[in-house]
Amino acid sequence: MKLKSLAAIVALFAFTLLVQAKLTVVATTADLGSIAREIGGDRVEITTLAKPTEDPHFVDPKPSFIIKLNRADALLEGGAELEIGWLTPLLEGARNRKLALGQPGRVICSKGVEMLEVPTVLDRAQGDIHAAGNPHYLTDPANAKIVASNIAAAFAQLDAGSTDFFQANLKRFITQLDTKLAEWQKALAPYQGRRIVAYHNSWPYFAKRFGVKVDLFLEPKPGIPPSPAHLAGVIAKMKADKIGVVFVEPQLSRRTAENVARNTGAAVVEVSHFPGGVKGTEAGYLALMDHIVNSLAKALAAQK
């Protein structure tokens, strides 16, 4: 009798294990996490390390992240040195063989992405420049397709039984993305060549895709805080060239951007690279891009 109930418990336990045999996946940033959710659906359990509102270059390597990485089947990382300052010590502490470089569980999402602004000379006098190129490549939806394909391929390798499921999700995501991309391009088509000011140089991929120019920055050099003299120069250029939109990201001094906007009559457009970074974009990557494109188009339309 006792043995029977024990066997039942064991069977139940084994069954729950089987049912819950989801892939445990850690994504460094929320954009990768949201694309992974589209592909993995309910067959993966995804945890994101960096908060969508925080500066992804300077995430605190909390000990709790070590535990998450220790127990993960896969790690999705940007692969363009964005996380270089904090991911290495975490991985050293996590001692997880599945996440070693070259293992199927270590997913370098940028694989195959055409990187922009690859430095020809590496000199720290130029500020915080990434040797692999500008790491903010997911602001171009075309790159999201590459990332989604990389993730689908990795998931299929880790859970071969679900290959068809992941492939179907990938197909659906890419179809949605293509439709959306056409919409977004149409929405921004009237504003070709228009200039936008940003705090940090994190929009070259977006600018290239949508034909706008994001080429004036509140930071004098990447990662270097703006000085009053530099800001005065930016304000003068904005007035001279009639630039009417300033991008502001949640983690980058909103006050500075608002001051500049007030001095120039420009509109502040709240954007983020990460779903959830701006209110209303929690649903995922498509919602985020929808928000960026629509609020930019609205601001540019109002500018004349």
Add this chain to the structure above:
Amino acid sequence: MKISKMMGWSSALCLSAMSLVAQETNQVEQLKLQIKQLQENFEKQQQIQRQQLEALTRQVETLQRQTAAPAPAGTNAAVVGKLDDWQTRSWRLGDPLRIGNQRSYMDIGLIGTFAVGGSTANDLGSLQSGGHDPSRGGFNMQSLELALSGNVDQLFRANAHLLFPSRSGSVETEGAYLETLSLPGGLQLRAGQFLTEFGRQNAQHPHAWNFVDSSLVNQRMFGGDNMRGLGARVSWLVPTPFYSELFLSVQNNEGETMHSFRNELESGETLFGRSLSFTSSPKSLNQLAYTPRYAVSFDLTDTQTMLLGVSAALGNNSSGADTQSRIYGGDLTWKWKPADHAGGYPFVQWQTEGIFRDYEAGAASGLSAETLKDYGIYSQISYGFTKGWIAGLRWDYVDRTGLATSLGGSNNYDDAERAGRWRLAPNLTWSPSEFSKVRLQYNHDERRGLGTDHTVWLQFEFSLGAHGKHKF
């Protein structure tokens, strides 16, 4: 102008070449051929010109774009790279300097720490007794650290920290060890020379300090150069839902970096009134220091993290035939960083550590055997209030319990190694980037029997090459 000239020359050349052949063949045919060739030639030239024109136009456009909007200096918007080759391609400018092929590379970093200052104390060397503290008026080189690291192979990673210190002049092997990459069961093994995993401060390299100098209690318990030695360490990530890790270090317990253990003194020097010249070799197990540590961490909220640890260091000391030292410590680190920080700022970090020690001192000339009990605490807070600026405050307190009997019962003079003292040190750090910092610090020292002293330091530091990534 140039184009027509070129056309003229090329047609003239063609014509003269053709005329030689013309004599032997039908003239009409020949002329037709000539016309055809001239035509072809003309078209070819035209095509080249068109291509050149297009290229020039493109160049002009790029230049116009750049002058209107300069790409970030040092980068070239036109340079496009694929990332998927980074594991296999050969070294190029900007990669970490890698020695050997891709299987045995090494990252190299060099960190220089200097300080300039002055004090009211005329025994600055004992006021600032840390091995890497600035300890003389005027300029000090606190340390020049060469950091080498990399994966050795599929199993191991290696790290070396070579310090060029200011005091002895020789190269100090602060660390040089092998560590496993991924043992099963959450285990990790380390072997070689390394800083002992005791509390928070002891395992930190000088450049990772939040203050110009090391804490008084660490100096007193572990000596000026932190506790370190040859040995092995095993650590285990305990399978708890929160972070918890168990460490055990086993190291040789002799030498000057084993201050409270089988310390070796130069002839003429004493510690606790004893010359520590004891040289008989104890049983091999007694030649080791054992340092267990258990650390746990919780995310209190989304923005607050707490790390707690308890440590002990146990082993024989060199004051008697079988005398032991036992050091116990507890530490707490709390950090707050808002969800929308930029560049890691703002933040607040509070770190505090308390340590106490039982030192069984053997009988020596005029001194009977006794157990010396000492303790100390430091508490420090760092507030990064805006990007690149950190204000800090540290309070240090160390003392002994009981009488200073180690000096033969003469209680009107206190052993400087055990006497009560405290320090309050406010500082301000400016970090223009992660790779440099300038720090101004004031130390208010009170030493029992010696009175008050005021010291001011200006510290500056650079970091070249691969930057050592800091743990939490």
